[in-house]
Amino acid sequence: MTQSSSQRAITQLRQLIFSGALPAGSDHLESELAERLNMSRTPVREAALMLESQGLLEMRPRKGVRILPVSAGDMREIYEVLTELECLSAERAARHSVKESDLAALARSIEDMDVALRAGDLEQWAQADEGFHSELVRLGGNSRAINIAGMMQDQVRRARLVTLHMRPVPSQSNQDHRGVLEAIRRGDAEAARSIHKNHRDVAQKLILALLEKHRLHLL
Amino acid sequence: MTQSSSQRAITQLRQLIFSGALPAGSDHLESELAERLNMSRTPVREAALMLESQGLLEMRPRKGVRILPVSAGDMREIYEVLTELECLSAERAARHSVKESDLAALARSIEDMDVALRAGDLEQWAQADEGFHSELVRLGGNSRAINIAGMMQDQVRRARLVTLHMRPVPSQSNQDHRGVLEAIRRGDAEAARSIHKNHRDVAQKLILALLEKHRLHLL
DNA sequence: TCGCACTTTAACGTATACATTAAATTTCAC
DNA sequence: GTGAAATTTAATGTATACGTTAAAGTGCGA
Known part of the structure; x- marks a missing residue:
């Protein structure tokens, strides 16, 4: 029942993206997201990597995670x-x-x-x-x-x-x-x-x- | 040119899998793979997560990474x-x-x-x-x-x-x-x-x- | 010998520490 | 005042530390 922080990060980031709370085109530092989700950077990074592989966002060194717009x-x-x-x-x-x-x-x-x-x-x-x-x-x-x-x-x-x-x-x-x-x-x-x-x-x-x-x- | 350890881990793990050096069905601890690739567990884990999302392997808590057989x-x-x-x-x-x-x-x-x-x-x-x-x-x-x-x-x-x-x-x-x-x-x-x-x-x-x-x- | 409770081990998931380096800022010569 | 060099900052990528807990191992009574 208790799920891992990584899993929670994936779920919550998805919700934030689909709800528009993280708008398409916006940038977010890993540390910001970590604070927002009440966890360390590690699970946030893992989640971001998964979502990147699914095409929802892009990780750009030093510029943060960018929520990908859909053209x-x-x-x-x-x-x-x-x-x-x-x-x-x-x-x-x-x-x-x-x-x-x-x-x-x-x-x-x-x-x-x-x-x-x-x-x-x-x-x-x-x-x-x-x-x-x-x-x-x-x-x-x-x-x-x-x-x-x-x-x-x-x-x-x-x-x-x-x-x-x-x-x-x-x-x-x-x-x-x-x-x-x-x-x-x-x-x-x-x-x-x-x-x-x-x-x-x-x-x-x-x-x-x-x-x-x-x-x-x-x- | 110098690529990240995570990237190297992905490339090398893929080679090990495709060459059969990591045979289908075999299990490997994160720490073993890290030692084998001369890096810490962190990039190995990131790589394993990516390869898992691509269907090449499966991460099973405490049992290590399993190279997936293809039926x-x-x-x-x-x-x-x-x-x-x-x-x-x-x-x-x-x-x-x-x-x-x-x-x-x-x-x-x-x-x-x-x-x-x-x-x-x-x-x-x-x-x-x-x-x-x-x-x-x-x-x-x-x-x-x-x-x-x-x-x-x-x-x-x-x-x-x-x-x-x-x-x-x-x-x-x-x-x-x-x-x-x-x-x-x-x-x-x-x-x-x-x-x-x-x-x-x-x-x-x-x-x-x-x-x-x-x-x-x-x- | 077998089974079960208890102890120990060790692998993972996460947090934290740290080194690297791109970007921003400041300094300074002109 | 301007532009380039030097310095500082800060975000990432990686290493390491650590708590949790499933699994293995141990001991003991029957």
């Missing part, structure tokens, strides 16, 4: 990788995950999105959408894909802080989700992949257009 | 991810990399493979093959994909220590490589992806069959 170009890269891994997962899920119980979480996320949209609650929708996508990857059963997609999803979440309220309401997006779910249910790997690919491509174009139009760097 | 199941996961990222890269390369100079390295790798095969030098062939695949990903221009594919390639290299001399001579593999190169050259993204996908799927099936047949865990 439109970065988001393009991230969406490209994420799309491939999710499509792989959709295909794999369709190929072997036949048990209906495995699909409950997916179905639930779809319902949650419907509910959230009817209530006009975008935050709720975003959370359910993230749930759908991460569950999809989980069903694919490839642990490397799961880890990598998780990292990419972290960045998508940061971008979503900005894009969520700029984009049109994603009212037809759930049709795709249902299509993917049905394809997996009937074991149609080709369809699962192609429907999801199309789903991601549409979303990607939309979000990237928004970001480039507004020349945004993001939290 | 057939692991290789399946690794090939799946690598295939997706390489296909993405082939497609992207075809879409934007038109300059002939960009393709020189690819063409060179293909020639090197031909030469190596004629000479019956499998090691040489493997090196050129790795060069082709990594250059392909580089041409895709997605820095995240490049990093991730690099990590996956690290594991493929370890597996190849075992599989290289068990597999049939890859005499027709270069046809695929040429096909991909030509597709990129003429900007045919669909073909680049599908030819490469087929290339990878064939190789993957072959290697996985070998591994499963011999119930191998690998260096």
Whole structure:
């Protein structure tokens, strides 16, 4: 239960970054962060190294830890990788995950999105959408894909802080989700992949257009 | 020029792992590794954390650092991810990399493979093959994909220590490589992806069959 | 001999100390 | 006043010290 300081540092730094308390582009000395988290520099350094390897920050000698901004170009890269891994997962899920119980979480996320949209609650929708996508990857059963997609999803979440309220309401997006779910249910790997690919491509174009139009760097 | 001890530790530990000097499945105390590398535990720990995040080893409290074996199941996961990222890269390369100079390295790798095969030098062939695949990903221009594919390639290299001399001579593999190169050259993204996908799927099936047949865990 | 409580060991996780050196500041000649 | 050299500062990277605690070892009664 009691977790190590390093682990706490990772968790807390992530929270600080995702909440915007450590804004993109800002610099922070290791000693400042250590004081802030009530621990010595050692676990803070270890945590920073991990987060650096995950692309959330950059350690620059003598300049402190810089929280990395996410540019439109970065988001393009991230969406490209994420799309491939999710499509792989959709295909794999369709190929072997036949048990209906495995699909409950997916179905639930779809319902949650419907509910959230009817209530006009975008935050709720975003959370359910993230749930759908991460569950999809989980069903694919490839642990490397799961880890990598998780990292990419972290960045998508940061971008979503900005894009969520700029984009049109994603009212037809759930049709795709249902299509993917049905394809997996009937074991149609080709369809699962192609429907999801199309789903991601549409979303990607939309979000990237928004970001480039507004020349945004993001939290 | 003078690099940090942490960096050296990463480089040297990688060499020790890839050379088999630290065999898969073996355990090593942080203090042993520190002595071996002539440095204190601190940079060794930092290096081990990085290598752990890359899937090369595992840190187990009080049991030391364990060099992770790569099972057939692991290789399946690794090939799946690598295939997706390489296909993405082939497609992207075809879409934007038109300059002939960009393709020189690819063409060179293909020639090197031909030469190596004629000479019956499998090691040489493997090196050129790795060069082709990594250059392909580089041409895709997605820095995240490049990093991730690099990590996956690290594991493929370890597996190849075992599989290289068990597999049939890859005499027709270069046809695929040429096909991909030509597709990129003429900007045919669909073909680049599908030819490469087929290339990878064939190789993957072959290697996985070998591994499963011999119930191998690998260096 | 076996099993269990107790003691000892030692590996890790973290804190702290310290050497190095990039950056900032000051000094000083002109 | 300006620019370069010298000095000081301070943040990092690494070494070391130390407390905690899982695991190994020991002793002893049955």
